Amino acid sequence: MHDHNRAGWVLREVFGHPQFRPGQREIVDHLIAGGDAFVLMPTGGGKSLCYQIPALVRPGTGVVVSPLISLMKNQVDGLRQAGVRADVFNSSLEHHQRSDVLRRLGRGEIDLLYVSPERLMMDGFLEMLAGLPLSLFAIDEAHCVSQWGHDFRPEYVELGRLKERLPEVPVAAFTATADEQTRADVISRLNLQSASVFVAGFDRPNIRYHVVDKRRPAQQLRRFVEARRGQAGIVYCLSRRRTEQVAAGLAQAGIAAAPYHAGLDSGERERVQDAFDRDELEVVVATVAFGLGIDKPNVRYVVHYDVPKSLESYYQETGRAGRDGLPADVLLLYSPGDLMLVRSLVEQGENPDQVRIDLHKLQAMAGYAEGLTCRRRALLGYFGEAREYDCGNCDTCLDPPEWYDATEDARKALSCVYRLGQRFGLNQVIDVLRGADTERVRELRHDALSTYGIGAGKSRDEWRDLLRQLIHRGYLRQDVGNYSVLKLTPLARPVLAGDVTLTLASPRKALHIPGGKGGSRSKGSKGSKTGAALDGLDSEDQSLFGSLRALRTRLAGEQGLPAYMIFNDATLLEMIERRPATAAELLEVNGVGRKKLEAYGDAFLELIGA
Ligand code: ADP
Ligand code: ZN
Numbered sequence: 073m074h075d076h077n078r079a080g081w082v083l084r085e086v087f088g089h090p091q092f093r094p095g096q097r098e099i100v101d102h103l104i105a106g107g108d109a110f111v112l113m114p115t116g117g118g119k120s121l122c123y124q125i126p127a128l129v130r131p132g133t134g135v136v137v138s139p140l141i142s143l144m145k146n147q148v149d150g151l152r153q154a155g156v157r158a159d160v161f162n163s164s165l166e167h168h169q170r171s172d173v174l175r176r177l178g179r180g181e182i183d184l185l186y187v188s189p190e191r192l193m194m195d196g197f198l199e200m201l202a203g204l205p206l207s208l209f210a211i212d213e214a215h216c217v218s219q220w221g222h223d224f225r226p227e228y229v230e231l232g233r234l235k236e237r238l239p240e241v242p243v244a245a246f247t248a249t250a251d252e253q254t255r256a257d258v259i260s261r262l263n264l265q266s267a268s269v270f271v272a273g274f275d276r277p278n279i280r281y282h283v284v285d286k287r288r289p290a291q292q293l294r295r296f297v298e299a300r301r302g303q304a305g306i307v308y309c310l311s312r313r314r315t316e317q318v319a320a321g322l323a324q325a326g327i328a329a330a331p332y333h334a335g336l337d338s339g340e341r342e343r344v345q346d347a348f349d350r351d352e353l354e355v356v357v358a359t360v361a362f363g364l365g366i367d368k369p370n371v372r373y374v375v376h377y378d379v380p381k382s383l384e385s386y387y388q389e390t391g392r393a394g395r396d397g398l399p400a401d402v403l404l405l406y407s408p409g410d411l412m413l414v415r416s417l418v419e420q421g422e423n424p425d426q427v428r429i430d431l432h433k434l435q436a437m438a439g440y441a442e443g444l445t446c447r448r449r450a451l452l453g454y455f456g457e458a459r460e461y462d463c464g465n466c467d468t469c470l471d472p473p474e475w476y477d478a479t480e481d482a483r484k485a486l487s488c489v490y491r492l493g494q495r496f497g498l499n500q501v502i503d504v505l506r507g508a509d510t511e512r513v514r515e516l517r518h519d520a521l522s523t524y525g526i527g528a529g530k531s532r533d534e535w536r537d538l539l540r541q542l543i544h545r546g547y548l549r550q551d552v553g554n555y556s557v558l559k560l561t562p563l564a565r566p567v568l569a570g571d572v573t574l575t576l577a578s579p580r581k582a583l584h585i586p587g588g589k590g591g592s593r594s595k596g597s598k599g600s601k602t603g604a605a606l607d608g609l610d611s612e613d614q615s616l617f618g619s620l621r622a623l624r625t626r627l628a629g630e631q632g633l634p635a636y637m638i639f640n641d642a643t644l645l646e647m648i649e650r651r652p653a654t655a656a657e658l659l660e661v662n663g664v665g666r667k668k669l670e671a672y673g674d675a676f677l678e679l680i681g682a
Contacts, residue, residue: 075104078129083121086128086154088643088665093118095272099244100125103208108235108267109244110214110259115388116369116395117272119246120147123210126242127184128156132205133177136186138212139225139364142345144186146367150637151184155667158184162191177204193230198237206241209234211262213364214245218257223364235263243267248391251384274387274455278394279402281447281466282586283440286405289377290321295585296375296403297327297355303372304348307357308389310378310414318377319357329355332362349634351625360385368634369396370641376404379411381418382433383440383454396642401586406441408540412556442544444473444577467586473577479567481530481538482547482574486564488523489548494559498550501558502535537579547574613648619679620644627672638672639663651680 079100083089092100096118102109103126113119127134138144144160151158159173159182176182191197211217217228235243245262249255259265284292297305307322307329309315315331322329330344330353347353349368356362357377374393380386386404394400415434421427440450448463462469488505489496503510504518507525518524527535539558542548547564551557566572609617621635621644628635639647643663652658655673659666664673 075129079104079125082125082128085666086156087121087125088154088659088661088663088668089121090660090662092121095270096122099270102268102270103242103244104129106130106242108242108264109270110255110262110264110267111244111246111270111272112255113246113248113270113272114274114276115248115391116276116397117248119212119248122246123208123244124151124156124184126244127207127210130207132207133180133182134184134207134210135192135201136184136210136212137189137192137231138186139189139216139223139228141188142342142365143212143367144188146349146634148184148186149633153633153637153668153671154665156184157182158186160186162186162188174200180205183207189225189227189231193227193233198234202238206238208242208244209238211243211245213247214258214262215247215249215254217261218254220251220254220257229261232261232263248388249384274452274457275448276391276394277463277465278397279390279400279465280586281390281402281404281451283404283406283447283467284585285580286407286410289405290318292405292585293318293375293377294322294325296373297322298325299585299587300373300401301327301354303354304351304368304370305355305373305375306362306366306371306389306392307355307375307377308362308380309357309359312359314378315357315359319355322355322357327355328353329357332356332358334359334361350628351635360389363388363392366392367395368392369636370398371395371400372398373401373403375402379404379406379414379441380437381414381430383436383451384433386437386440387451387455396636396640398642398645403586404441408438408442411438411441439544442540444468444541471580471584473580475575476578477573478538478541478576479570479573481527482542482567482576483570484523484527485535485539485542486547486560486568488521488526489558489560490568491521491523492518495557497556498536498539498558501539502532505535506530506532534579538576541576609648616648616680617644620647620676623675623679627675639668639676647676647680652677653681 083092095113099109099111099122103123111119111122123134123136138147141162141164144162148158148160161170161173165173177185211231213223216223216225217231218224243262243264245258245264247258259267286292293307307318309318312333312335315333319329319331330347332341332344344353344356345365348356371393374390376386376389380389390402393402411434415431418430418434419427421430436454440447440454443450446462446469447466449459452459484505485501488501492501492504500512503513504521504524505527507528513519539548543550546561547567549559549561551559567574624638624644625635627638640663643661646661650657650661652661655669655677658664658673658677659669
């Protein structure tokens with residue numbers, strides 16, 4: 073068979089997928105033909121198949137470098153389920169297991185070998201491999217080689233020698249890290265200057281983005297999670313202490329939640345990750361330390377309890393939702409106060425260049441959170457992917473702000489800032505506008521100002537919202553280096569002079585937390601359980617879904633594996649939709665390959681037919 077067709081055959085027979093996803097085919101063909109590749113693909117885009125299929129089609133063993141032992145084990149377990157001869161070789165193996173792997177490697181009985189970078193580059197190991205037929209080297213999470221990225225691993229640096237030492241073996245590097253600088257650094261450090269570069273789009277259409285003003289966040293989070301009971305979610309916080317508080321709060325509400333951060337010992341971290349993988353934990357409340365190892369395809373939501381430091385981190389972290397392609401929700405609880413806190417932390421940095429870059433990134437993050445246009449367009453735009461249309465699947469698209477002529481209100485606010493000598497912060501400006509009778513107002517004689525009380529008709533929240541929009545649009549500047557006092561910018565002058573009109577968004581009346589299945593969702597949206605997909609199920613289908621899940625859990629439990637390794641949610645939902653009655657029909661279902669059909673087909677067919 074021609075190699076091109078063989079790739080399609082492997083995709084169907086081994087992995088059970090009828091088609092390649094966008095971008096996969098080109099990469100697979102290029103690697104099969106022996107080329108080097110640098111591949112940038114979003115999390116959940118389907119990177120693994122891009123090297124697994126060429127490794128199976130080309131003669132010899134494919135060597136996969138991966139940064140975490142748990143990640144390797146997961147991949148190998150998954151591949152073995154599909155009948156692929158895969159193994160790990162790392163420090164977790166006992167001596168006899170190692171000799172066993174080496175023996176089979178020598179006999180050509182291993183198609184995919186997952187190794188740690190330090191092991192691969194260890195004296196003698198690469199020399200030993202050099203004597204064997206090798207199909208390719210795949211470097212997963214390749215951004216770990218770069219100090220610019222967020223996961224730098226010194227062991228990765230040595231991988232630059234691969235291309236020199238074994239120039240004839242194709243090298244493919246994979247990452248989901250979008251940032252330009254990191255990208256260039258990875259290519260140069262791995263000596264992949266002549267590799268073809270493949271960039272898949274950054275869009276994750278199944279993720280629905282929400283940003284909500286952060287107020288009483290513990291309650292907001294609880295409402296969000298309670299609307300999604302029985303589903304898996306990750307909550308990101310900025311500090312270790314906070315992860316513990318938040319997890320405890322959820323646990324108190326009867327939700328199976330646990331904290332995860334770098335201060336926990338590795339045994340505890342592994343337990344949390346395992347329990348999450350096995351659907352025993354619903355929610356992991358984590359710092360950024362919870363990242364690389366997450367392979368779980370059915371994470372249905374990601375919440376940012378605190379504002380992330382950059383859109384890159386936000387994109388990475390939200391990207392862990394919905395890898396299976398089913399609908400997923402992400403929620404950012406945003407407060408400008410948090411932003412200020414992060415900013416002051418960033419400003420304490422030692423290296424002025426780094427501080428400047430970090431502040432710039434933080435500013436972009438704030439722009440996204442405070443923006444009133446399509447989130448997806450804003451996000452993709454930041455990564456250089458221009459879009460013509462609004463997405464229809466984010467909070468601003470689904471529940472667009474109402475605009476009104478805010479010229480008069482803006483003039484009141486701006487002149488109040490002016491009357492206060494541009495020496496006071498948001499709260500004092502609001503107090504004066506509303507005519508508040510506070511000690512500070514009396515002491516400073518602000519009650520004698522002409523703007524005192526001219527805005528009594530609006531609530532604090534309404535004024536805060538308006539002032540924030542004025543800051544966001546550049547009419548006001550918040551001097552963060554100086555107690556965050558508000559100052560006018562040149563843009564304010566024509567507004568004050570009455571030369572221009574200003575249209576602003578009305579504040580949202582209620583801070584609505586996006587509901588889950590059965591919860592109230594914004595108009596025009598479908599709702600989500602395992603997303604809209606599950607919402608469409610009638611009660612009979614719901615109960616079949618429950619039984620299929622139970623069967624999957626039992627089969628997985630017998631082998632000590634996470635349930636999704638048998639079949640993931642998307643595959644189960646397709647079974648419900650198609651109701652296969654024969655083995656041939658079951659094989660048509662996305663995610664059912666030859667080997668899994670043999671192992672589990674009868675059990676599933678019986679349940680579906682019952
Ligand atoms: P990444 O490593 O890019 O985050 P994975 O390789 O783990 O993503 O793939 C994410 C999910 O997409 C997996 O559940 C995988 O089974 C699924 N997938 C990948 N390629 C395809 C395809 N061509 N058709 C259907 N599902 C696919
Ligand atoms: Zn949108």
